[in-house]
Amino acid sequence: MFKDILAMSFKNLAMNKMRTFLTTLGIIIGIASIIALITIGQGVTSSIIQQLSGLGGNRVTVSLTDTRVIPGFTEEDMLRFEQLDNVEGVSPSLYATKTITLIPGETHSLYDRVYNSVSRVIGIDNYYFDLSASQMLLSGREIYDYDVQNASHVCVLGYEVWKNLYGNYNPIGEVVKIQNMDFTIVGILNKLVGLETTGNYSVLVPYTVAMRELQMGLVKKFDVVISDSDAVSLTVSQMSDLCADIVGSTRGYSVSNQQEVMNIVVTITDLIMGMLAGIAAISLLVGGIGIMNMMLVSVSERTSEIGLRKALGAKPSVIMFQFIVEAVIISLLGGILGVALGITIAYLASVLIGYSFTFQASTVFLAVGFSAAVGLIFGILPAKKAAKLSPIDALRAQ
């Protein structure tokens, strides 16, 4: 009998295709937005985590927040950090805006005259290239420890800088002038996404060159890489002490673990996604009310049919079941279409924004289950109404 009732429900919904579709729309929109938001949220979060996990929880950032106390950290200061137990290395970064000069004949830049471009220059060491777990380099090579120690005049162009100066031309091996000093281009960065987008608009040079020759001042911020992940909190406290010693104060600097940053990022994205999903859930609620409304209309339209079915021996429970099945079919249909639409939206968004697209089967089951529940909840009232109709009154209504 279940099969027959199911068949009857499908038939009935198929009779009113337009109405069924419009009713389904509410659920489609609700489920699609929930799926899209959750999937986009998971994608963005996992991209961020992926990038952060390149540096992992083992990376601790020391930054000077108040340059009035001391102007910056020297190379000797950083050496003291490097000598702590469990510290694998220290990775400083220095930022400054410099003029990049391209001279025709020496480079194949887009410009056939002497061209000055103002760009951010970042002094880094090889640890920079561990920032992201994904491929950092589009072409060429990284800046090696060798370059840092010898203060070689090499540079790596950020993706947008390369595009602006060279279009699609491969400039590796060519020479540009930074502050009138020759630098050989050895690599091009991939387009970075997520947190590390500053690299896209920057030119990377060895930090030793940045400090000594480009006069970019002292280091305001550097990362300390800890070799043993179990020793992170111990080392962090040792580093705080060391900082206090160097700075000569307990304020004006911060020692922060990337893990904390990661946690904060995850907490914030979760919060935002939760809020958006909450709003999407409201649209699902509206969709549910739409179903209830349509089912109520359907019950009053089919009053005499219900009466007849009862006269022919349908028990109240069977009538109730039939209407609940119809409501659940509508909402399940909406749920399935909504999942498809939501995943499509999330996929398109992943292509446009540029994070990696993944979706979890659990999300799909959750959404489909949720939509079935909506149908069930909002189907009960109309179904009860149908089940309670007296067969004589129902037969008379024609």
Added chain:
Amino acid sequence: MAEKVLLSMRAINKSYPLGDNTLQVLFDIDFEVRQKEFVSILGPSGSGKSTLMNIIGCLDTADSGSYVLNGKDIGAMRDRQLAKVRNNDIGFVFQQFQLLPRMTSLDNVELPLIYARVPSRERKARAMVLLNKVGLGDKVMNKPKQLSGGQQQRVAIARAMVTDPSIILADEPTGALDQATGAQIMDLFEQLNDEGKTIIMITHDPKIARRAKRIVHILDGRLYSAEEYSAIYDEEGVKWEDKPTIRSRRIRRNANV
């Protein structure tokens, strides 16, 4: 009349709420039907025919009195059990046919069997047998709209018969049909009765009622056997006592002089 009593009603009363009061529609109805009978209940509009039919058909329950159908005490039953009795023991034929418009003849006839939880294959076979019997073997895939009124009523009769119920209960089965088609439907009822089916038919039309083997009259909510009725009313339904007698006619004539 050695047949077993199938339906037995004793002192049935029924009222409807009417504002603050109630309107009593049926008064102390005693009614008995034996197996293989063909009874018609004849009465004018508003006499309570449909109300009585609803009680006989277990669509409604009486306020007081006892009703035993096929050995079952209907008065003590709840909605769920009444649905089962309607499914098993009663086959309804309505004035307006009451076929589901979106379903084929076959689907319509199968419907009671779905509620009886008969498996699909057996359902189809039984419905086909009945449709052939009412002469619609070639119209099984037609929807009601594609059938004439008489054909629709035949489908309805096939549906009423398909669970092999104890009683066929027909309320004005010819009311929506022209005279010739109505007569054919009555032929079909007669044939079914000859084959042993018990039929109760409700009508306001004496000509149709006379096709049954027994007539009971209903007037203002009271039931009369044919003998009781003809002792009170003449053939036109006028009370003997209200008829002008020869003496009263003479008196009136004298007064008018």
